[in-house]
Amino acid sequence: MCYFHELTHSLFLAMHSVGYPRSQCSSPSPEDILVKKILLTHDPDGRRVDSELLLRMMENVMYYATTSNVCGLDLPDSAIENLCNTGVVGSHESLGNTIYRISHEILCKCSGEGDLQERLLAVFELLGSYSWDAKLVLVLVAFATNYGEFWLIMQLCPLNPLAVSVAMLKQLPSDLGAFKRRFKALTSLVKTMLEVTKCVIEFEDLPLQHVELEEETMIATMSPIYIAAYWVIRSALICSSQITDMVAAKHEQEHSTSTAIATWELSSLVCWVSHIHDNLRRQVDLCHNQIEAKLDRKLSDLFKKTHVDNQEILQMLFALEDDFPLKQGYAQAKVKVSELIKKEVILLVSKPKIGSLEDLLLLVQQTYDHPQQNEFERQYEIIWVPIPCSSRWSDVEEKEYHQLSNALPMYSICKPWRLSTAIVNYIRREWHFMEEPLMVVLDRQGRVSSSNAMDMIWIWGGPKAYPFSVARELQLWEEASWSLQLLVNEINPLVSYWVEERRTLCLYGSDDLEWINEFTLLMKEIRSAGVQLELVYVGKKEFDEHVRDILDTIAEGKLGLSLSYLKMQFFWLRLESMKRSKLRLGRTNDGDIVLKEVASLLSPNASVDGWAVMGEGSSTDVIKFGGKQFIECLKLFQCWGNDIEKLGLLGAIRNALEPPPPALKYSCNHSSVIPYVEGLLTQGTQVCKECKRPMEKHILYQCIVTEELNLRM
Template identity: 45%
Template sequence: MQNDILIKKLLLTHDPDGRRLDSETMLLAVGNIMFHASSIIVASNLYSASFQKNDITEIETLGCSEPVGFVITKIGKILCKCYGEGDINSRITSVFDLIGEYSWDAKVVLVLAAFAVRYGEFWQLMQLYRGNTLAALISSIKLLPCNLKPLKLQIKALSLLVKIMMDVAMYIIKFENLPLQHVELGNDVLIVTKSQIYEAAYWITRSCLACFSQVTDFTTKKHEQVYSDSTIIAAWELSSLAYRLSNICSNLRRQVDQCHQEIEKNLYEKLLNLAREEHIDNQKILTLFFSSKNYLPLKDCSTEVKVGVSELKNNIVLLLISKPQLLNPVEIFLLFQQTRDHPLNERLRESYKIVWIPLPSSDTWTEAEESSFNFLSDSLPWHAVRKPMLLTTAVVKYIREQWNYKDEPIMVALDSKGKITNYNALDMIKIWGAKAYPFSSSKEKELWQDQNLTMQLLLGDINPLLAYWVEQGKNICLYGSENLVWIQQFNDKITELKRAGLQMETIYVGNRQIGEHVKQIIARSGEINLSDPLSFSSVQFFWLRLESMRRSKLRLGKTPSSDYVLAELSALLDMDDGEEGWTVIGRGGSTDVIRLQGMQQVMEFLRENIVNLRFSCAPRNFQLDPDFVVGSCTHSYFVPSRENERLSQGTVICQECKRPMKKFVVYQP
């Protein structure tokens, strides 16, 4: 009955005004202090590994009228009064009056922080005084005990109580982070859980008051008191509080787990229903998707500015879902180039947003995954979930089951009304970049509908110089091999043909399995006379785009037997160098693209087309004519003067050897 009256008094002080505190990070900071403080005691193993973190970032606040540190100091002043001085409950009420505007999780964490400061200061002096002159002087002024062994029982009880208080606080934070504002929870379970949280907040504050008093008592005990029964009595008092809080913790854990399960179930059902409904904008679905109490769940990675889902209103949203490692660096750079560097993006920049949602491989985050996320989220040019660890289980389950996420990166496109228009727009963006806007499945089909195999398709915008050559309609020859002898011979012969009038740009692209050998060949481009070498990253871009093209075609239900472009892409991707290299020759947007294998095919084809590459009469997969004449040919063909005028601008192919014929002028008297 008395407890009920006390709880009601605390509820009268509770008047939240919307201010927010990052309670979880604050509790981790408190845990760090406790862990380090207890490192010289045998009870250090009482501390959970979850508190043993060294990477605590800035503790966020919102709407606080005064610095949180100032509030913690005020709480400390109330707690530091002698334990028997005045009525305990009156002092507890004073503490809750001071923090009435905060949520329940923030209240308990602020109280714990006030005690942690005092507790940490005490142990810091105890650890330093033997080897630090300043610490020794302060210890002597404060009359700190030199020998802690007689206080071992009391310190162990204190450490246990602190650990249990933090465990209870964690469950309060877990409850407060539930998206209760978006998903309904049964009244019965909600009422019971809240009443237990009120009780837990009271006993955490009362326990902190006792702990504060006993730490202060360490500095005032006389020698004879240290060895008296007072130490045992003090340890018993702390153990009693620990026992009571342990029972509260067990009950609260059951209640919070029950709430969590019910919320997750309801949230999953609500996500399913929202996906089937029509909306006026994307805010409802996105708010539910990032439905924790995190008031600014996203951040602009390039500026480090925290943003809410309202930032995405009226935009097409691309949700990039991957492991915390995201993609390999080359794929990231390609995606960056296709979404940021293209001139078209200047016009579309405010029309769509990319949001990175990293998901761990298992149910829990590893340190390596957290480290990878923290590094990449500070480096990317897009938006990202600020605290992906807070994503609800229902959202993760929805992504895996409804969007078929299997740990391979996907990019789900939502239109401005929140409707899913493409379950994976990643490949089409790699292929076409901003030209794929608005990134829907129908747009992907439209882009492929009239798309033939051209140099423009193969090269895209992976390199500004290549884009210029394609635009100018230049003849382009892509070639690949890992055979240095073949590459050298190929370049030597191309140089000879260029002297003879061949107008063609040649580009080395290695092969699909880009290894260290290809990298070395590109690095030695000057030595081996590569005519127009690409950078290693551009070569990687080239093959990544080809792979994306094949996946995109296959996803649309195409097969190599029914789709010529897919067949050629597959043949190119599966090309085996062997001892011979290969080439692909074409011009700009022309559909006459020829794939050749081996030196003989390449050279004979180029000799035939040395004056003016005309592909319209040539087969796309060039094969030598079985009647091809080897060696020199003596066949001649006389053209009358009138016909000679008509053919003077073209090339005459010999009917015997199938090669271009040399022109001579014969004068008849």
């Protein structure tokens, strides 16, 4: 029987042995019995290997064995580290020893006596405890180690005397030119075997324990998987035999017809294995689509139900394929989702590159290193969920993920590229993830309490924003008011100290260096007159190198304090968050003073013309000035400076900018009742909102009693 006919006959037997219909036959043939024996060897005991990672390393070996180029397929450092630390889960045997035993089995059988069927059965018996994908991967890796060693010696021979000596002792061919077509056919076969193996891995990774396939689909898919396993391992044995034959070939045999026949046999096997791959690919795609449709419905239903805790939701999102789907911050320890029970969980959804380094530092500050964090134990955890721009992860995106996940203190998904398509689509559809990062909050029962808590965290920080619900956001805004304290909110320790001390503070921004010089010089004159005033430069909304030049000028000229470049970004980031938060809650400029003032600071003209905001601590007595208007006012300090002692600095400036209407001849009787707050009586004089004159201070004692009257009918 010729080689191709032998292949066809064996495949026919394999198909019938795993459930394909067969014609009538009187009794099982020896080959039929052999294939059934192969299926009987399959007795998995829970042993697992990282098939995906091992297969990538095997691809690397094959790549470097077939090319002299030394760049293009380098694995990330974290992937190499994971490979060094990986092993056979559920077995006391090390991964290296497992691969060695398989490699030894293949080499011995190739060089020893016995037909292909006996060798095939011996390998299957050795791999009986593994799943189908692990069988294929381990055999391919074992073949790659032998093949890689062969090519390593051959490639080093021109440069390394040690390689030359080893090649001579092994009696390796001195010239491989005659085997060029044979190696090309062998490489094509290995690539096809890899594609088949990837299909099997993809099927094994389906969350079948959570979402069941239809019975007909399951049966129709398992048969091609059995056939694929049979032919991939059989092909690996044939490839190993081919290498052994080439090494043992005499010089006169290098150009003989045996080489041509061997090349034709490999090419024929490529065609057949490709046909198996196409059939298996269709079946796995069918399974994948069926699972995704069911998973999407199940996920939607799950979020509508009430749960005791967050475990079922987190299991469905992240633990469909892996019992340890998360890695924990700097420690890089793999953990289960059960570690997050009884905690609020924030899902940080973003692209593999979250943003700039500055944004990341600020996010860590607001969530993990916040000044209020030590006041109580953190009751929330963050899981980073990176989602690529397209349906597939690029090498660049994967590298960025590894770099960030190893540096961030939060949890991250170990293998985000294996997230189900249904889950990714659900996140995009239901949580409206597009390009910008968002933070979806799941409460302790797994319910979505906030579709995006990013703005809350930027404005108030994690400890104060907890538990990040819409109700908490409304409560925080009710407690907040337009003040310097709201604007600076612990951005800078010194500025925060000035706010607590209720010092008069002036924030200003512009990208006009001429205006800044004029403004700061006029402010110096006022301070030299004994006025207590602190200046803080906060830059502008759109950062560029010009802002850095301004910072240098302010520092060199000692023109006051300026926020660092990072803190400036934080200042404007918070203003943007305040605006978004207010608009999301339905506020308008006309009815909300915070939104109105923040929107004016964010307007494009503000940075061009220059602006200043002046106030004291948490006081709502805040003045905002346009650049030119304020400069003209400061130039007239000699005129209104004498009013500071009576009206205070803010009152004097306000009186100078908005003097009482000249037509007002009568006395103004407007009054303002201000609730008592500790330390309020020490403030400067209040200014009347009607006539802009200073108001006299009186003390009002008011008794408000509420009684319940029982009225009898």
